[in-house]
Amino acid sequence: MEAYRKEIEGLEIVTPQQLEEYRIKFLGTKGIVKSLFGEMKNVPNERKKEFGQVLNDFKQFAETKYETAKEQSAGNGQQAVEEIDLSLPGDAMQTGSRHPINLVRKRILDIFNRLGFAVADGPEIEDDWHNFTSLNLPEHHPARDMQDTFYIHQNPDWLLRTHTSNVQTREMEKGKLPIRIICPGRVYRNETISARAHCFFHQVEGLYIDEHVSFADLKQTLYFFVQELFGKDVKVRFRPSYFPFTEPSAEMDISCLICGGDGCRVCKHTGWVEILGCGMVHPKVLENCGIDSNKYTGYAFGMGIERIAMLLYQINDLRLFSENDVRFLRQFV
Structure with a gap:
């Protein structure tokens, strides 16, 4: 033990590693102190008290050395922390960017806000009445086949909304006229995922109800919107169409901005891209919502934001918007 005492006195413990090595060697479960106490069984009974006192003194000596070195090590660490210069500049953080869908959504809303449209919102999980029946799509109506749907509960029916038209019916039910709203949001349809379609996408729908509103008002509103978004030189055409909640109905096409009208897979090699559907609100829809037709x-009117973004940024695959590839997302500011 005298040899161990001299060894401990001569030790210089500076680093946390040296402190831990000392603890293991002398105070650990298989350390020297534990081993010396194990020798008590070999000491004659008449000398156990004397030997026990010597062992306890040695144990206290070894523990005191450990505690002193531990306090010094903590003090050195605190001193090192205090020596950090907090005025030095930190590591540079890379600035993020907005998602292209959000950028296009904001541009669309800004245009319609200038025309007096207010933004309205509604639930993504919807009942059958607000998503279908109130919009002149009663049960078993063949037009429901146009929207293959994700039902989450049946009898009564609850589903993931297939369009943001549910927001329009909820606003009409409030009975506060006139109504001039724009309804952005995410919608869901059970479609095969491809370069042109996905099982979820984003829509912006608009609704204007007042006395003496005509189809001419609709056309001039949409002409203004397209020219503000795509420029004065974009070509526009209206095609007669069918929607159960509007009559008459039309689809609006613009010249393809990706191929310049020459034909590509986005425009199906026609030179034209459909960007929205529109029409006069069906009298049945007005009556369903308690409005005198x-x-x-x-x-x-309603449009897909992804389709607009593909044209604005000349992107030929809709799936890029939802793959979260930062190499793609970093291109937008």
């Missing part, structure tokens, strides 16, 4: 008329 003899006094009020209105128009509605």
Whole structure:
């Protein structure tokens, strides 16, 4: 033990590693102190008290050395922390960017805000009445086949909304006229994922109801919107179409900005891209929502934000928007 005492006195413990090595060697479960106490069984009974006192003194000596070195090590660490210069500049952080869908959504809303449209929002999980029946799509109506749907509960029916038209019906039910709203949001349809389609996407729908609203008002609103978004030189055409919630109905095409009208897979090699559907609100829809169709008329329109973004940024695959590839997302500011 005298040899161990001299060894401990001569030790210089500076680093945390040296401190831990000392603890293991002398105070650990298989350390020297533990080993010396194990020798008590070999000491004659008449000398056990004397030997025990010597062992306890040695143990206290070894523990005191450890505690002193531990305090010094902590003090050195605190001193090192205090020596850090907090005025030095930190590591540079890379600035993120907004998602292209959000950028396009904001541009669309800004244009319609200038025309007096207010933003309205509604639930993504919807009942059958607000998503279908109130929009002149009663149960078993063949037009429901146009929207293959994700049902989450049936009898009564609850589903992931297939369009943001549910927001329009909820606003009409409030009975506060006139109505001039724009309804952005995410919608869901059970479609095969491809360069042109996905099982979820984002829409912006608009609704204007007042006295003496005409199809001419609708056309001029959409002409203004397209020219503000795509420029004065974009070509526009309206095609007659069918939607159960509007009559008459039309689809609006613009010249393809990706191929310049020469034809590509986005425009199906026609030179034209459909960007929205529109029409005059069906009188049945007005009546379902408690609005007098003899006094009020209105128009509605809806567009997919992904389709608009593909044209604005000349992107030929819709799936890029949802793959979260930072190499793609970093291109937008």
